[in-house]
Amino acid sequence: MSDPRARLTLGIAAIALALYALFFAGDYALHVLTRAGIYAIAAIGYQLIFGRLGALSLAQGCFFGLGAYAAGLGALELGLGFPMTLAAGILLPSLLAAFIAIPVLRLASHYFALATLGIAQLALLVATNWTAVTGGANGLFGIPPIEIGAISLGHGLPLTILVWACVGLALSISHRMTAGKRGLAVETLREAPLAAATLGIDGAAIRFRFFVASAALGGLAGALQAHAIGVVSPDVLQFHVLVLILAMTVIGGRASPVGAVLGALLLVHLPEWFRDFADYYLVVYGAALLAAIIFLPRGLAGLFGQSKMPPVETADAEAPRDPAPLTLSVETVSKRFGGVTALDGVSLTLAPGEILGLIGPNGSGKTTLVNLLSGIEKPDGGRILLGDADITGRPPEYIARSGLCRSFQHPQIAPDLTVLESVEAVTTEGERADARVTEVGLSDGANEKAGTLPPAALKHLEIARALAAGASILALDEPAAGMNEVERTELSTLLKRLADAGHGILLIDHAMDFLLPLADRVICLSAGQVVAEGTPADVARDPAAISAYFGESPL
Amino acid sequence: MSTIALTQILLNGLALGAAYALIALGFVIVLNAAGAVNFAQGELVMAGGFAAIALAPLIGEATALPGLFLLPLVMGLMGLVGAGFAWLAYFPVRKRHQVAVFVSTIAAGLVLQHLANALFGAAPRAGPPLITGDSLSIGAFSVSLQQIAVMVCAALLISGTGLFLGRTQTGRRMRAVAQDPEMAAAIGIRPKRMITLSFALAIALAGAAGLLLSNQFFVSPNDGGLFMLKAYIAVTIGGWGRLDGAVIGALLIGIFETLVAALASYLVAEALLYAVLLVMLVFRPSGLLPERARARV
Numbered sequence: 001m002s003d004p005r006a007r008l009t010l011g012i013a014a015i016a017l018a019l020y021a022l023f024f025a026g027d028y029a030l031h032v033l034t035r036a037g038i039y040a041i042a043a044i045g046y047q048l049i050f051g052r053l054g055a056l057s058l059a060q061g062c063f064f065g066l067g068a069y070a071a072g073l074g075a076l077e078l079g080l081g082f083p084m085t086l087a088a089g090i091l092l093p094s095l096l097a098a099f100i101a102i103p104v105l106r107l108a109s110h111y112f113a114l115a116t117l118g119i120a121q122l123a124l125l126v127a128t129n130w131t132a133v134t135g136g137a138n139g140l141f142g143i144p145p146i147e148i149g150a151i152s153l154g155h156g157l158p159l160t161i162l163v164w165a166c167v168g169l170a171l172s173i174s175h176r177m178t179a180g181k182r183g184l185a186v187e188t189l190r191e192a193p194l195a196a197a198t199l200g201i202d203g204a205a206i207r208f209r210f211f212v213a214s215a216a217l218g219g220l221a222g223a224l225q226a227h228a229i230g231v232v233s234p235d236v237l238q239f240h241v242l243v244l245i246l247a248m249t250v251i252g253g254r255a256s257p258v259g260a261v262l263g264a265l266l267l268v269h270l271p272e273w274f275r276d277f278a279d280y281y282l283v284v285y286g287a288a289l290l291a292a293i294i295f296l297p298r299g300l301a302g303l304f305g306q307s308k309m310p311p312v313e314t315a316d317a318e319a320p321r322d323p324a325p326l327t328l329s330v331e332t333v334s335k336r337f338g339g340v341t342a343l344d345g346v347s348l349t350l351a352p353g354e355i356l357g358l359i360g361p362n363g364s365g366k367t368t369l370v371n372l373l374s375g376i377e378k379p380d381g382g383r384i385l386l387g388d389a390d391i392t393g394r395p396p397e398y399i400a401r402s403g404l405c406r407s408f409q410h411p412q413i414a415p416d417l418t419v420l421e422s423v424e425a426v427t428t429e430g431e432r433a434d435a436r437v438t439e440v441g442l443s444d445g446a447n448e449k450a451g452t453l454p455p456a457a458l459k460h461l462e463i464a465r466a467l468a469a470g471a472s473i474l475a476l477d478e479p480a481a482g483m484n485e486v487e488r489t490e491l492s493t494l495l496k497r498l499a500d501a502g503h504g505i506l507l508i509d510h511a512m513d514f515l516l517p518l519a520d521r522v523i524c525l526s527a528g529q530v531v532a533e534g535t536p537a538d539v540a541r542d543p544a545a546i547s548a549y550f551g552e553s554p555l
Numbered sequence: 556m557s558t559i560a561l562t563q564i565l566l567n568g569l570a571l572g573a574a575y576a577l578i579a580l581g582f583v584i585v586l587n588a589a590g591a592v593n594f595a596q597g598e599l600v601m602a603g604g605f606a607a608i609a610l611a612p613l614i615g616e617a618t619a620l621p622g623l624f625l626l627p628l629v630m631g632l633m634g635l636v637g638a639g640f641a642w643l644a645y646f647p648v649r650k651r652h653q654v655a656v657f658v659s660t661i662a663a664g665l666v667l668q669h670l671a672n673a674l675f676g677a678a679p680r681a682g683p684p685l686i687t688g689d690s691l692s693i694g695a696f697s698v699s700l701q702q703i704a705v706m707v708c709a710a711l712l713i714s715g716t717g718l719f720l721g722r723t724q725t726g727r728r729m730r731a732v733a734q735d736p737e738m739a740a741a742i743g744i745r746p747k748r749m750i751t752l753s754f755a756l757a758i759a760l761a762g763a764a765g766l767l768l769s770n771q772f773f774v775s776p777n778d779g780g781l782f783m784l785k786a787y788i789a790v791t792i793g794g795w796g797r798l799d800g801a802v803i804g805a806l807l808i809g810i811f812e813t814l815v816a817a818l819a820s821y822l823v824a825e826a827l828l829y830a831v832l833l834v835m836l837v838f839r840p841s842g843l844l845p846e847r848a849r850a851r852v
Binding site for chain 2: 038050054116125243246279283289294297
């Protein structure tokens with residue numbers, strides 16, 4: 001949105017819409033425009049959870065309906081006035097979302113969809129059958145139109161203006177939650193959740209915030225709808241409401257709030273334009289949704305080009321700061337998977353400025369150890385200390401913020417972010433993304449999309465991210481895999497320099513001509529146990545290491 | 556409650572569960588082949604029911620077994636629909652996020668639902684019975700021939716599917732593609748063909764379920780969502796990706812629903828089912844039985 005051309009287009013579109021509403025729209029056209037605005041609010045909310053985080057919540061229709069019921073009941077039963085009914089409409093679904101968020105948000109995607117659908121079905125059953133309160137299948141009638149003081153905003157232009165003011169509010173909330181660095185972190189969380197966690201992004205907190213915000217905006221839309229048409233029936237909780245909001249989000253564009261508004265305008269007006277299709281209108285609507293998901297992966301917003309971060313000059317990047325010196329101590333750590341013991345009483349220390357090589361055959365527990373260090377798995381026994389702090393069993397984002405970050409055997413990246421954006425997403429206070437990008441030698445490709453980078457550059461990107469996230473200790477899982485001779489030499493130089501600056505580096509690799517000259521010490525794992533430890537030369541001659549791993553001494 | 560009444564209820568529940576099992580089985584077959592949830596599975600059940608109603612005049616009133624004659628016809632037709640479904644709603648979004656497949660199948664379901672609405676109207680319609688004739692009475696206990704036929708057909712189809720996937724070369728190839736499409740392609744199996752076949756089989760089973768349910772429970776264009784939910788829940792109970800688990804889960808749901816509906820009401824049965832599901836997801840977030848299908852990351 002920082003793109004001036006996009007801003008101009010948006011401004012012109014907004015003015016055109018306002019002119020249409022003020023001078024050309026009749027009563028009915030205004031009514032349709034109001035409805036479009038109401039759904040746009042719900043779609044902007046839905047975009048936060050579905051579009052930004054990629055979680056298929058099937059409860060957005062439910063939040064919309066609950067907002068409508070809360071506002072309706074607030075007005076009819078509690079005698080609440082206008083602003084309070086809106087507050088009730090926002091509050092009820094937000095509370096429900098906050099209540100269910102903790103158990104539901106940790107579910108894998110297919111169970112998350114099912115759980116949210118189950119909740120929506122329960123809400124529908126309650127609304128249909130708790131006749132004493134909800135009016136049952138007939139619903140609630142005679143919800144008063146909106147009045148502020150003596151001014152009625154119940155119909156026509158005033159209502160349209162009020163609703164579209166709320167659309168503006170929703171847009172600004174969505175913008176605040178997804179603009180700049182926050183948006184980059186959210187993109188990283190969606191595309192590479194493991195990497196996000198091990199780089200210090202608190203995914204649980206972001207998911208919670210976005211889920212509750214989506215519910216709040218859904219509820220606001222529902223409350224406005226209740227006032228606008230004066231009736232609330234169980235129909236507002238039916239699956240088709242969700243499908244409509246989903247379709248608006250998909251057709252408009254997954255990540256563009258303006259796209260969601262476009263989608264809402266389009267889908268609310270379509271039935272008016274397609275009257276001739278009569279019964280088949282809804283078939284066309286389904287087909288349009290299918291066509292949109294197939295042919296417009298970025299939705300209508302994708303047609304107008306993507307908003308871009310301005311390219312950043314990296315030449316003037318200042319020298320990066322040195323890390324706080326930290327010692328990593330692993331004390332008799334064990335991990336079992338079912339009956340398999342992956343790690344059995346492993347101990348090691350890694351001093352600041354030291355490069356510790358970790359070798360061993362496939363399945364010997366190297367990656368498991370990195371998973372334990374970075375908090376992705378919890379150890380069954382033993383302790384892990386970072387300086388004096390016990391980080392055993394702590395969540396990955398806590399460990400990352402304490403100063404230990406890792407890379408992955410298969411790089412975990414958000415392909416649509418540029419190199420610089422990928423690093424910016426995880427930068428902590430006092431760090432500069434451009435400095436770190438320059439440091440790992442990626443400044444020439446800083447504005448390339450991460451998804452287009454060759455494998456060697458991705459490994460460097462992962463290191464830049466870890467540094468920007470404030471890592472003192474780096475745990476690198478096979479960083480040289482697939483690299484040629486030249487690339488390995490570059491990586492060696494970089495790692496040497498980082499160690500000299502005070503970083504402790506735990507280095508897993510199978511390329512001995514790369515690892516042995518680089519490492520200060522080497523540990524050899526076999527079947528989850530340390531079988532040899534010492535200088536590279538010692539370990540290379542160690543009979544236990546030779547029989548477990550080398551086959552014959554590499555020296 | 557008397558023993559006879561209880562037996563009667565269990566039998567009803569088993570017949571309902573058997574039909575659900577066909578739906579759930581198809582759901583898992585697509586899940587394993589495509590790695591994604593088919594949200595249109597319920598609409599495809601409904602489509603099978605309407606296919607039976609539309610084809611019924613071909614068989615005529617003469618025979619005493621209208622539904623049994625229709626069954627292979629409906630399954631064949633729905634198998635073709637399934638192959639088309641794969642090419643329209645799955646392959647174009649195959650390389651994208653799982654969520655894209657969710658959405659494309661929701662859209663395909665929507666098209667089917669509204670097409671049925673436009674062609675047949677919203678009112679529920681009764682499908683042809685599998686067998687015409689009265690109930691069998693043994694003392695005070697009576698079983699309708701229709702229910703027996705439903706159970707027998709479902710049992711035959713379920714075991715037939717099991718044998719096909721387990722014992723035939725084609726079935727093994729389909730499972731190989733489901734487990735690892737790249738490896739399967741490397742040893743000369745064509746993944747696209749096998750995935751298309753999986754969709755065809757899964758949707759033929761959904762169509763069969765539609766026919767089996769259409770006489771006793773009627774067909775209406777808007778029931779699809781409920782069938783899909785039942786299959787989804789059955790697969791969650793039975794262990795994500797397990798064929799045997801899906802069948803067991805579906806039978807449990809059928810019996811649970813019938814029993815609670817008899818003791819309280821259908822409404823309570825439905826609400827309790829969702830509540831049990833949510834409680835289960837809170838305490839066992841990875842399903843009741845161990846999962847077999849893993850998300851492809």
